[in-house]
Every structure is written in structure tokens, then in C-alpha cells.
Amino acid sequence: MMPHKLLPLLISLLLILPGCTLPTKPQQKLTFASDRAGNGDIFTLDERGALTNLTNTPNGDWSPKWSPDGAQIVFTSHRDGQSDVWLMNSDGSAPRNLSQNSAWDYSPSWSPDGKQIVFISERDGDAEVFIQATCGSLTATQLTFNEHPDKLPGWSPDGEKIALASIINGREEIYLLNLKTQNSVLPLLPSDLNGTNPVWSPGGEEIAFIGWQNSAAIDIYTLNIETQELQKRYTDTAWIGSLNWSSDGKWLLFTGRKNRNHDLMALNLESGQVSQLTDNPAWDDFPALYGRMGEWANVEFTDNKNSPFANSQIRPFVYGVNLADLANAYLIQDIGFNAIKGYVNWATIEATPGEYRWVDPDNVLHAVEGAGADALLRVHGTPEWARPPDTSLGHPAVNLEDFGRFMRELTRRYRGRVIAYEIWNEPNLNYEWGHRNPNPAEYTELLKAAYQAIKAEDPTALVISAGPAPTGDGNPPEALGDLDFVEGMYRAGAKGSFDALGSHIYSRDLPPDFDSPTDITFSRVAKQRQIMLNYDDADTPIWITEMGWSLKTHWDLGEYHNQGVTELEQAQYIQRAYEKIETEWPWVEAAFLFNLDFSLAPWYKAQQQMRWYAALNPDRTPRPAYTALMQLCR
Template sequence: MRKRAFAILMILALFGSYAAMPQAGSAAPRRPEDVPDTIAPFLSQYFNETQHAAMNSFAAFWQRTPNALFVLGYPISQPFIEESFTNPGEYYRVQYFERAVLEEHPENAGSQYYILGRLMGNQIIRGRENEGPFLPVGDPGDGTFDGATSHTLRDGPAPFRNFWLNNGGLEVFGRPKSEQFQEVNQADGKTYWVQYFERQRMEWHPDEPNPQYQILLGLLGNEYRDAKHRGEGAFQAISPDQVPNPPVQPETQGFVYGFNAILYGQGQPWQDRQRVLALSKNAGVYWIRQQVRWMDLQGAPGSPCYQVCWGELDSIVNDASNTGVKLLISVVAAPSWATPDGRNGMPSRDHFGDFNFFMGKMAERYRGKVQAYEIWNEENLAHENGGRVANASFYMDMLVGASQAIRAADSNAIIVSGAPSSTETNRSDIAVSDITFLRQMFADPRFRASVDVIGAHPGGQSNPPDTMWPDNPGPGPGWTTSREFYFRRLEDVHQAMLDAGLTDKKVWVTEFGWATRNNTPGYGFGNNTSLQEQSDYIVRAFQMGRNDYGSWIGGMFLWQINFAVLWKYQGNELHEQASFGVLNGDWSPRPSYYAIQAMPK
């Protein structure tokens, strides 16, 4: 079946919307030696079937292509540099697969178009233009004629027209470049009805009992190899121990276990920062995420604190560092003087420079003591941005400048993109879908270079972590009929990453957790979850992140450790924030704390 079976619907991932893709331009290498080194991800996946390994970004492209075996086939070469036949005189690193040839396009580095597929249909018919089936025909007047190529697209004898219309049409296959005719398939020596298109060749197998495989696509990578490269070194079979060692990809960290915490307030009756740090370490959790409000640290231009008054943050950073706890600082809440409406959302564009200054100063001051910075929090929510939903392009402009400032001050700091909140609400005064927002961020070619880690906040509500809408919904009552309410929302985040080609990045779940009994409107789902269920769900979520999702999740920060202590002091230990905690208001551990402590890490 490997030679014949093709899943057609998903081939759009390779060839679809070609006209909208970036094309090679004047910056393309003009000599083989000018082709730049491949960029991350640095991967290899060996296939015994063809005795070749998909490598690096080609492997990542294969892995993220649905039904890749049927769409691309197995690799049949190792990467090598070759002159482009669509842009003669330009050279690209390529890798051949049974059904496609993929090119690295360095001019598109950092975008989803770093790997592009060739117009193999056009190439495979070169030199055959004067053969009968490829000669132009007249318009029969029955609606089947394509005037751009002077060929018809019919449903007889083979039902190619219907297949073309139902499986992507022009975007997937291009225009017809021949009429239907009978041709010998070199793979099996049999004769089939075929038709050539700009991007593919269709072949009719009417005797195939499975209708899915009655129309198949061509092994164009194999055919071009046989026509142009037979016997060349890159196509010689290799053994697994001959797979080239890819460059070592920089690691951010091992898997990170973290708590969200309140470390501010030392000297208040309710706070004991050293106790929080000790409890975190005693649980085997050596990272803490602390939210920091920009508005509290930097005054308006001309004020004494315009150069930044760091206040208690200095002692927080020093205490954590001296205790051996690493910090992820999440920065939010611009000063009113830096916002367009005097509220404390994101800064206005003309104050991006002030934000960059602030982030650079912070990274410089805490170099070696703060290990990671998350740029904003749940920026897809209106209430995190002064009552209005920011668009992703605005956020990206802010993120890019802040990232550059941090890296200039501390090249070892890990930069985490702000995690959108899990939601399917789409209203300008409330929120925009987290997946929509992430896809828009990922589409910005600057994203890859600006962050080391992708932040995410999955839902949970009262649903066990293994459940998911619609195939395996939670038990309820309520909060079950949308994917936003589930921990496995992370799988939707991952799919968006795959679609954008961000396989070299990992996710940090910078907030997740389960509320228990509380009295806060809107958080009634917590009343469905017992303390023991909370404990079980948290441990299972950590296990899923570390094991099931371990190839793309690098860290998880539980929401949270000690908020109940503050809320008990304020007279409302049943506040929803308290209910998420692993400590009670009197500092006594909940079952979830003991379970995290006992959990293998």
C-alpha cells in the first residue's frame, strides 16, 4: 500500500495557496557555497522503509503534516544543495521524499514558509509539451475548459473533475496541463488513466475496493530522482548509525516544575516569604512565577522614580536567589501615564520605548538572579488591557522591543511570550479566542526570533485533565461543551504551533489548576471539585505535561501556592483565588501539596 495509498485532503499543507506563499527573491543564494546553514529545529527521524532520515526542518515539516506518509511519503535522500528549476541560478538546500521535493528558503527564515514544496507537476512534464495529451485543445463549450492552459477537466473516463473540485481544486492541484490519457505507471508496470496538473498527477484505479484510493497522486519525488539524480551520493541508502549528527540545539532548561506565588508583602501579618520559598523547595518545586506590575516601579518622566524604584522586588529577587529558587517574572500593568486612557493595560505605542527601557533595566539589574521573563499576561482579555482587547500585531510590536531590550542586558534570560487565557469568547470588550490570538502571533515572522518559550494557560474548570470536548467530555454539571474548559486545550495550542512550523519551540504552562469550593461568582465550577479530586487532577496534569506532552512542553507552573493565606487574613478564605491554592489560609498543606511533594519529578 505504501506505493499507492495517498491521503489527498491534507496535501494542501504542502502545495495549497501557493500563490500566497512568499517566493524566492533577489536575496536567494546565487552560488552553492552561499546557501546558509540550516536553522533550528535540529532533528532526525530514520525510516527503515527507504533507509534515509528526514532531517532538521524537513523532519519537522514531515512531523507536522497530517497524514505525512500519504502526502509526502518517506525520505529518499539526505539534504543537499541543488539549483532551483523554478528559479534557475538560485540554490537551495533540498530533501527529496517519495511524493515531493522540499526546499529550505532562507529568505523566509522565522516564518511558516521556511520549507516550501516545488511545483513538481510542471517540472515532471518538461520535454513532453509536443506529445498528444499535452497539446492545447479547443473549448468544447461544456464548461470543462480551462482557457489559461487550453485543457479540459472532465469526469470521463476517470472522475478527475469531481475529485479536483472536492479536494482543493486550484489551490491544491493547479490547472490541468494535459488531457486524460493512458500511461504506464513505472512503479508497478501497469497502465492507468492519468491527468497532469501544475502541481500533481492524478491516476485512476477503478478496481481499488476502497473508494478513498481509487484516485491516487503521483510519486513525483521518486520520478524526478530517477530522471535527474540516479546514483548520486545523497540518494544512497544509509544505516541509522550513519545519520549525520545534527547541531546541538540550545536548551532552555530541563523540565520546569513551578508554583505561582505571592512573594510581595513581607512585613505584613499574613506574609512569610521565607516560608513560601521553603515550602516550594520542600515540595520539590524549584521555580516560582511572580507577577510584577510595571505601574508600581516606574514613575512618570521627570519624577524621582522615572529611573525606576525597585522597592521590595530587590528583596524578593535576592531572597529567591539565596534560597536556590529560580524566578519567572511576569510583567503586567503599565503606569497610567504610559497608557492611552489612563488605565493600566498595555502601554500606548508611543510609550513602547519606555517599556523597553524598563525591561532592559530590570534584566540588567537582576542578571543571573532572574532566570526568565514573561511579557504580559492573558493579553487576549480586555481586563488585562484596560478594558479593551489588544490585537496580536500590537502585542507583537511590544513583545519584539521588550525582547531585544532584555537580550541586550542579559543574554542568558529566557523570554516567554505572554500566555493568552483559554477562551472562545470573541468580543472586543471581553476577549478574543486564545487559539486565534496565538495563530496571529505565530504568523508574525518576528515571533520565532523574539521568544525562547511559548506561554500557555489551559482551562480546567471541574473537568478531569484527560477529558476533552467533544469526544470525551467532562461529567459536569456545566462547563463541558467547549474546548476552552479543558486542560487538553494545550493540544489545540500545539496544533497551532505545528501549523506555523514552530516545532523548535517549547511551551511553558505558566498557569493551570483546579478551583475547589468558593463563593466567587463565575467560579461555581470549583464547587464540583473536592480537595482530593483537585490533588488527583494536578498530579495527572503534571504527568501528562512531563510524559505525554514532553516533546513540546518544557515546564508547568501551578496556580498557585499561598494566595489562601492572604485571603484568610482579609476575611474571605472562600475567595476563588484561595480555592486554587495547595495551602490553606493557616499555612497547612492541602492534599494537593502532599501529592506534589510525593510526585516523581
């Protein structure tokens, strides 16, 4: 088990410095974050059900936490173009950017004396734990230095420890950082139990956390730090998160999912009863209570009158997303989409000829079906034994009969459970075609082999040709132009060997309505359509299996640097793209957003572009794009 590395610390008591005001304490209130009024705001709710929006800004504000004295709220805000840690008075006045860093900072929590904030920052390229004083210097101190991401830190009431979650070798565990002795991090949980979101009880005797084993159930546990007694307090089959204790230690507040919504919940630790505090189709999250629970369990704020989420009438259509973490498949229900794109790597399934390891596609289908969605599976990757020596994964099989046999085994196993298969990925790129010159005629032969195999086992499954990368005129031999590649397929006789033409549409920072004969725009798909018409293939539709816009970031993304958009532009462009498809392109029958959650995948570092297309933030809060998708289809 990889230990954390702990920076030697000189932790001392901090004095209130000149210039730091002392706001008054509020009356008892619940605070939470929600996109019910826009793209994410901080709200307070009193015992009468009166709701107040404290922030009301166009950009997202999330993750509120009361200061120990109730005078301030720390939260995460995107109003400066990235995720920063902010402070404001309890009435929403005097907001200020505390962390002020171009990297993303999130998941803030208070020290018990209210003088410091612990939070997660990606400023070294990975999610690490930092602390910073609330007044005076803006310098943050880094506590952890790991190659794996850290998550959701929380300070112990005695100020000596920080509990956090960390993902190591695919398993999420809970650790303690001992600030007083500078000891290495110690894992807390049994080896068969995953855990996240650790929060300290008011007295510091216990840690509550969300845990799960190899089952569909998700549980809330408490762990006594001294006796190591572990108690299961609550079980659900839907996602739960954002744990917080009440100040009297008798309740746990959390976010749960009811009726496709993220809503605020409260668990009575004595009776085991759960009360639902909000009921709204928006994303309500991060409940934090200042004061005792009192009569809160009897409060239900259920006003949906002004909800921006209205049902829309849309034509029959495949609305899909590209998904990284199967645990997030249920979110398809939140946004009202109906399909998920998963990935099948032939090389890992049949590493030895005739021996199949189906665990990965089995998991994909289990997650997709559990979310009530349809599955598009992209098949790619040639095993070493089926390709020439010293070639890469994208090289097609030497003997296409081997590939056809694999496709028959795959289709037979999932007959009736997969609506479509996309054959390969962007074969007009050199590195996706085995670091060889892209060859549409060769690809057509591979496509024909797949089509015959799939139809032999499941005639109802659709075959989608690989979406070519939008490369304009291309740059041979590194890339062949996408239009040239599509035309090359038709010249090679591809017509009739696919049920829909796959398309990948990325238009850099250009809006979907912008068109230019010399630039790569969203309307590139209409030019691909014209080639189909030129070859008398009007009856075959197009499936856009990838489309999206990447956010601006200070990280160097190589060829994609300086091609990003703002969070609000991303939301507007995605929503407009779907509207354009709906109203102007009846020959497009599916559109899969790239992507939903690659920002959450621990194997993608902050510098990797995949993360910046995501509709979710690295702390799992929804970006404006996510809210826009909910408004589109729900």
C-alpha cells in the first residue's frame, strides 16, 4: 500500500491579522448548493422553509461549509474562470477569493479554530492536500505529494489530524494525516471496504464516511477512532454523498438521490430514520447546518414552481454520453439521456487466442443496464498475437478472420443487450492505425469483417463506422483529412457495410452555428453528409459518437492549447448543438457528448485534455454544461 508523503510542518496558532473583519453570527440555518437558480449558487434555508440565495452569480458556486463560529462560509467558486476557494460572511456579503490560483482548488473545510482552510488543489498536476490561512498571507502549504489523487479532506476537532480519501490502485481508502507528529498517513478501513467522504464527529471520537464493498449497496458508516468499532448506519442502492454532522452529533446530513434528483437528506443516528429535506429536480448538494438539528427533520422544502427544468418534446433520438467511470452511469437519468458509450478493447479480452476475459464489457453492460440506458460499444485494439511484431495497438489484424471471429464471440455474448457497435476509433489518424499511413480501403475491409460477424449473431444490432477525427485537409502521413477518409471508404465499397456513418465533431472554440469553408466547424458533419449523398446513400443516417467543447485552462494541452471556451460558452454551445441537430439535421439519429465525467477519472492528470471536455468538475459538482443538458431533455 503506497504511503502518503507528509511535508514537515511548522503548525502554529495563527492570530487574527489586521484587515480581517469579524462578522456577526447567523441564526440557526441550513446552507447548501444548488443549480436551481442557474449554474450553481449557495443557499440558506431556515426552519420555516424560507430560502435565500447568497451568491446568485452566473458562474458556479458549490461546496459551502460554515466556519466554527457560524460567522463565515467557505465555498468553491468558478467566477474567476477556474475553481477557487472563496470566503464570505454568513449573509453573503464581502465575498473574496482566498486561494487565487490558476489551477483548480476545491473541497474546502475549516480548521477547528477557524483560522485555516484545508482543501484540494491540482496546482502540481495532481489532486493534493493544501492548507492556507484565512487572513493575511495568500500562500498555501502543500501537505501531500502523491501520484494518486487525494479527496475530501477534513480537519479533526483537536486540530491534530486531517482525514481524507485517496484512490490507490483502483481502490478508494480513508487515511489520517497526523499534523502533530508528522507521521506517515495511516489507512483506517478493512481491506475489503472502500471508503470516501470522511467527516469528524463534533467531539472527534468518530469518523463518518460513505463505504461500499463489491455490491450494489452504498452505506454510511461510523468508525470509532479509539476502539476501531465500525457501525453501518444506513444503506441505499442509489448514490449518496456530501456527509456532514449536526453540531449535537445526533444527525448526519447528506445528499441522496430520490426520483432522479439530488436532494438533501438527514439521518437520525438514534432511530435510523431518514428525512428528506428538499425535493427539487435541480442538483441540491452539500448540506451544512449551523446550530442543532431541532425541528429540521420536519421541514420539507418542495417548491418546484420556479424550477428551470421543464420537460421538452423531442423526436425519437439517441441522446448519449461518453463515460469514464461506470459508477456515474446513473447520472444519465438525471440529464434525461438514454444511451451510454462504453469501450471494448479486443487486446485485453483475448490476450491469448481463444481465451476470453469478459470482465470489462460485463461491467459496462451491468452499469448501463442498471441506469436504464442503451449501450453503444466502441471496439478497438488488436492483441499482440494478431498483429505484426513490434506494432502498436491500433494496427489492424493481419488476418481479418481473427477479428471477425472475435466480433462474433462478442456479439453472441451480448445479443439483444447492445444497440450498436462502433468499429475502431478515428482511423484517419496515424497513431490510431498502428502508426501507419491511414488507409480508408484497409479500414473498409476491417469494417466489412465486423459487419458480417455482428449481423450473423445479432441482426438487430447496428454497426457504426468509426468516427474520423475532424482533421480538415489533414497532414499526411500523420493524418488524412476526414472528408477524404469518408470518400475513400465509399470508393472502396463501404456502402452497405454499416448502418450509420460514425462522426466525431469538434470545432475547437467555434460556436456550433459558425461555418467556414476553410475551418473545422461543427457543420463539418453536413459536408460528410454530402459525400454520402454523392454516393447515393441518403437512406443511411449519421451517428455523432463524439462531440464537445474543451474548457480554457492554464495547463499546456499541446496542439489543443488556446482552443478552449469558458464554462458558460461550453454550456451554451452544447445546448445549441443539440438544438441544431434536432431542428436542422433529421439525418442525424444519435449524438454522444464527449464527455460526462473524464474529469473524475484518477488516471487522467490535470494536464490531459480529456478532463476539460467533461460536464462535471473534478470535485463532482456539475458544470453549467450539465445543467444545460438537464434543461434540454428533462
